[in-house]
Amino acid sequence: MSIGASFGRLYRGETTVDYYGKRKPAFVVSGSFVLVSIIVLVFGGLNLGIDFKGGVAWEAPATATLDQDAVRDVLEANGIETANAKLQTLQGVEGERIRVQVGDQPDEVRVAVQAALASTAGLEAQDVSVAAVSSSWGRSITLKAIRALLVFFVLVSLYIAWRFEWKMAIAAIAAMAHDVLVSVGVYAIFRFEVTPATVVAFLTILGYSLYDTVVVFDKVRENIDRFATSKMSMGNIVNVSSNQVLARSLNTTLSSALPVISLLVVGSFIMGATNLQEFAIALLVGMLTGTYSSIFVATPLLAVLKNREPKYSSVAGVVAQGAEMAALFEHTTTRAAQKAAAESQVTRESSVLKNTSSNVLTHPPRPRKRRRR
């Protein structure tokens, strides 16, 4: 099939990918990602910035008289171990900047180093940026963030359970946990520094992941209602739903990711705003996993959960493929669906599934029932 043709099918929402059938490999892949993340987190830990473990960071423009060695000299003159100091040279619009981070220091040392760096660079003290955080503060904001997270989990679960159903809440939370674990895992593996901006990014990922999942689940619920009277397997329902929202998912991901990519490329690489870079990387990873998980983790998981219900357990194994699946889509009066129906009649033995699908086929789109609000 040519790229143009598959794009056309994607555009019309007529792709027929059997996501439900691929759930096992998807779960294995996701599971191993999560497992690797947990292992790295437990054994390697995160590269926490000064905001979480306490410490002081100075950032000064690099001048002819101020390079990394000069910075080291300044630190040593003020009695700071340079072995543990973290020095970075950052690229900015107005030349390079040097950033140095050390552990917790008394106020006097902080001020003295700032002044010394400024005088070495031949600048005024206020041209050197300083950030100092006490370690107890770092702990308290971490705790606050975790508390916020737990409250958020509970509230969102309640909301989804009320708006949709509790099985969807479980699947959505699982997908969200997956996204966050994988994103945090990427940070742990590549030893990116975790700053408050990163935490913001992780929290945004939660939001995105849920947002994405809610959009897909909304479609799933709509399809559950639509097939309420026919004996349709859950696998079919999630496949149809996922395929129907595929174009939307890809589009949304693209249009969400573009500003972030722009933040990463234009903002941090070209213009050197490195504090944007950390944020953008975390976001990008999270958005990609968010889109992936809403289709490959949340929805199949929902199907697995729902299959335990008596209504769906009898048809659990029945999953339509290819053209048959296309026939289950809403716009069944199109020629694609009619062709599919004809084909399936010719090529396949009659089955429970075919009967149900042709039941749906023979009717023109019936007006939707008013749904409960």
Add this chain to the structure above:
Amino acid sequence: MKRRLLASLIGIVLVAAVALGITVGTGNQPSLGLDLQGGASVTLQPEGNYDAVALDVAVEIIRSRVDSIGVAEPEIIRQGDTVVVNLPGVKDQQRALDIVGRTGDLQLRPVLQSGAFDTSEPSEVPASTETTIPSDTTLPDEGGPGESRGARPMVDTTVPTTDTTVAVTDTSVAATDDGPTDAEPIDATPEDGSAVDSQLPEGSEVLLGRDGFAYLVGPVAATGLVFENNASANIQGSSWSVVVQLRGGAEGENIWNALTSRCFSRDATCPTAQIAIVLDGEVISAPVVQEAIFTGGEVQITGDFTEQDARDLAKILEFGAVPVKFEVSQVQTVSPTLGSDSLRAAIISGLVGLLLVFLVMLAYYRFVAIIVFFGLAVSIGLQFSIITYLSKTNGLALSLSGIAGIIVSIGIAVDSYIVFFERLKDELTSGRTLRNSAQRSFAGAWRTVLAADTVSFLAAAVLWWLTVGSVRGFAFFLGLATLADVVIVWFFTRPAMLLLARSKFMVNRSMLGIKPPRSTEVIA
């Protein structure tokens, strides 16, 4: 129906245009956080025992101190028990941090000597004068148990050039209500401070007064904790006075009375009978003690106050009595160049991102993307006005994490259109008319958008309530953008799309690449 849609469409565009017009017309701009314009920020965390009232008052102290620094738009935020002080654009960052970070005890110290301080003199050691007040004038209900700066004799001191051992003091005594005062010259060696210091009790120092006098004060005898938090300024006849209640028992009255009886008897540790009220190393007032024991538990300070003086003093007595100690838990200073670099990078990458998104929409949805474009424009106009308004009224500052929140919200805003258009495509493919499809698909999309935006808003709200610092700034802007999205979808996208679907323009045109069926309804 059609009229309603049109009204909604025109309404929202007008609101956005007027809001933006006013904002731009008045030249207002959102104030920038210190990470975007440079400045200093301190995060203070209370230590030990404190209560909510004490914290409120502590925030007030910090605010008055910050005001004294003269920063353009200081931002003092209470986040739970934590107090964040942002000083964007402050010039002398270190001094500002020192002033804010000071613990700020109110001290009561006996005055050993006091005198005019002549700033033209290089030496800061004052020539001094002693005031004596007859004890029989102490009737609290008449003159009050104290007097302050205005009532103190004016002293004109010239440091002699020939004889440095004896200060020749030319004192012109100002008459006071309380009775005669006399000033006599005291040995002072202005050029040789060590000679003076050696005779003084440990802990003595020279402090400047608000009135321009210099005071040589003894060690701290009491703190502001002896007072209750209820100081008030009152007017009695034509003069203002300050009344404050003493705390009972060992913490308050006992300490206070020990000090006053010492001063009243003018022993060596308090020869002037004056008690200096010292805040942050500055003598605010130095009233003369006129009663040995304050039995009523009430202290009244009278003097030649203006209303403002009296109110200030009352505020200081009240604030100084607050038992909150702060630990400086986070200090951040950002250089102005670094700040403007970040701002430019954020704005440019935001615009580039927006442009890219629009191009994708244009390529995918063709001319319908024009609705996305105008929707985003209206949304940006509204949000910009709201942000500017809030930053003028509530001191909201746009920070880097806030800008990140806004950039992230572009995705959420565009997604609403995508959800809508994808549904519309589904409906059109099933062979419905454009007009019908637009209505049906909006109903479906609206549910999805509401559900998804609720989750997003829930996230923003929880983060805003429960976190501090940059995460909170991010949450605010994310929440605002989510609300804006809901408003825009209902008041702009809905009428725009429904009207477009009914318009003559669409009669024989295909929308989203799907040809309308031949038998189109006739459009009235």
